[in-house]
Amino acid sequence: MHAGRRVRRAVAAAVVGLLAASAATIGTGTASAGPGDWWDPVARPAPDSQINVTGAPASGVDAQGDVTGYLEAHNHVFSNEGFGGRMICGKVFDPAGIATALKDCPEHYPHGIGAIFEHATGGDDGTHDPVGYPTFAHWPSYKSLAHQQNYYAWMERAWRGGVRIMVNDLVTNGMICSLLPRDRGCNEMESIRLQARKSRELEAYVDQMYGGPGRGWLRIVTTPEQAQQVVAQGKLAMVLGVEMSEPFGCKQVLGFPQCSRADIDRGLDEFKALGISSMFLCHKFDNALCGVRFDEGTTGVAVNAGQFLSTGTFWQTERCRGPQSDNPISSVDLTGPLRTLFPADPPSYDPAKRCNTRGLTALGEYALKGLMSRRMMLEIDHMSVKAAGRSLDLLEAADYPGVVSSHSWMDPSWHERVYALGGLVAQYGAGHDHAGTDGFVAEWSREAGLRAAYDKAYAFGTDMNGVGGTNPPHTTGTPVTYPFTALGGARVDRQTTGQRTWDVNADGVAHYGLVPDWIEDLRLTAGQAIVDDLAGGAQMYLDTWGATRAWSAG
Structure with a gap:
């Protein structure tokens, strides 16, 4: 084990001990909210989705100060609020309840003919049943890229099944927004602000069910110390990130930048104030910072x-x-x-x-150094080879550990450079080349020696609601048998919402609640070793984030 990691773990263990007595300082107390166990809500809206998991969530730290749990390195929880509000249909939650939250976009009624984005992405054959709750005839589905897969209760099920850190990448693209039906404007920065606010509202919405502020299973965290405490208690730590095409207005037109260093500084300062801890410098479009x-x-x-x-x-x-x-x-x-x-x-x-x-521009180098000075993590996926290579050069020159490849969107031959810095790599959940479970297992196996050399665990980035696609049904090997035992001993049965019951064998990862089912499929395919590697993902993230926050220039 690397000496630096031993030191960080010792510090982490001490932090957990010191903070355990004063959990209320960040609102993460786990005292029972009512007559049941602390993980049982006092009052859930009725009607609502079932969770279909029983037993205590995994919690605690081991003798080395390590937590156990899965890392979701790349999810777009509130992408329904991006792109003008109508590219992803259905909401994460709604105070009026599930029937209001899980309904289709208005232009999709009555037969889905007006669902332009769904047609374009292959989610249907030109028509579909738009009804979500309670029948869910068409969506959510692993085939549909235009409908909500992150309903809060489905996320709750994934947490109960072992997900302990989730990076919620706030996402938008002004040009795509302008081409689609929409409920609001297409300013990218305004969209990021909205999604950050909605994330806080989700935290409060969950808290209400569990008896008040700080009692829910979801905590938004802004430091690794907060995250460590939350995960140690068995809750889900949500980290805010940003994946946008033209951050801070930094687009380029005919090769000329449309932003300045002052715009970058203002934008980074605002992101820090919003609680954002990681970001991409470019995504989909070449911009004034880097090529894609x-x-x-x-x-x-x-x-x-x-x-x-x-x-x-x-x-x-x-x-x-x-x-x-x-x-x-x-x-x-x-x-x-x-x-x-x-x-x-x-x-x-x-x-x-x-x-x-196009590689990393002069403004891009300035933005990268700005991330470093603010101890934020760089998401290196989506950068062109030239941009990623130059970014790694700068990170190595500064010995800066805060670099993450969260969903298999960089050349894999550079994974070792990321690991050597102290960064981390997570694999796209749908598997290498969208090959599902078998593709995921093959990639996990291929880099086993490299991970062992750098004492790294494993993780996934589902890119849920990110228009990338999720896992199809796994048609080979041993099928998942329900109920099964999840991380920490909880029992997981088939998931039911309204009149629909999902089975990962037939439905794949149709929504986020089926992540534990998919991990059971991985176990049946590759053995307990792959689950053990994934169970180290939360601590791996804490190691990288902690080293980033502790970094000192020069």
Whole structure:
């Protein structure tokens, strides 16, 4: 074990001991909220979703001061509030109850014909049953990318099944927003502010069910010490991150930046004030900070069109200067609906030129150094090879550990550089090349030696509600048998909401509540070792975050 990690764990254990007696200082007391156990709500809205998990949530720390629990490194809890409010249909919660929260967007009624985004992403065949609660005939589903998968009770089920740290990436894209039906404006910073506020409202909504402030199972945390305490108590620590295309107004138009250093400083200071602890510098579109790692296939064509509309330029490629490469840009027949996306003919791409010409700009370097000075973590996924390589150079020069690859969107040959800094890597939940459980297991196995060399656990980033897709049913191997035993001994049965009961064998990961079922599928496929590695994910995140906060320049 690395000496630095031993020191951090000793400090963490001491912090847990000191804070245990004064949990109320951050509102995380676990005293019983009523006649039942502390994890039983005093009053849940009726009607509401079932949880279908019994038994105490895993809690506590071991002799080394380590906590146990899964790390969800990349979730978009409130993406329904991004993109103008109508790209993802259905809410995480609503004070009026589940029937109001889990209903489709108005333009999807009566037969889903107006669901443009659902059609474009392959979620239906041009029509669908829009009714959510109570029948859920069409959604949520692993096939549907335009409907809510993060209803709060489904998140509660995942917590009961072992998820202990969740990075909630606040997300938006102003150009995509402008092309869709919407309830509000498309200013990206305003969308991030709204989602940060909604996250706090969710925390309060859960607290109400458990008897008042601080009593619920969900705590938003802004320091690793807070997170350590929350996880040790068996609750879910939510970390706020940001994944947006043009942060702080830092877009580029025809190659010219539309922001300044002062804009970056103001934006980073505001993010800190909002409780945001990590962020991406670029996402989907090349911006004034960095170039992006391309999307592939039809999605790539649509994103490239959006880039042109936003910036006046298509992606530009060149021969890679090393073994790393960006994703290929597929040749797609621009006929039918795709043709309407393009105001001009896109360039023809040479398949031998796999790297984005844009890397980390001077403003991007300034923003990265700004993250470091504020002890925030850099999300390195979505950066082009040139941008990621330069970012790693700067991080290594400063010996800065705060770097995260949260959902398999960087060249994997650079994972060792991330680990060597003290950062962490999490795998996309739907598996390598969207191959589901088998793809996830194959990637876990492939890097086992590298993780062992750096004393690293494992983690996943589901990208739930992120239009990336979730796990389909696993049709090979041993099926999951219900009920099964989750992390810490809780018993998990099939999940029911309204008139619909889901089974991971038939439905895949249709919503976030089926994450424990998927982990049981991983166990049946690869054995207890993969669960043990995932159970170290929460502590792995605390190690990286703690080292980031303790970093000192020079």
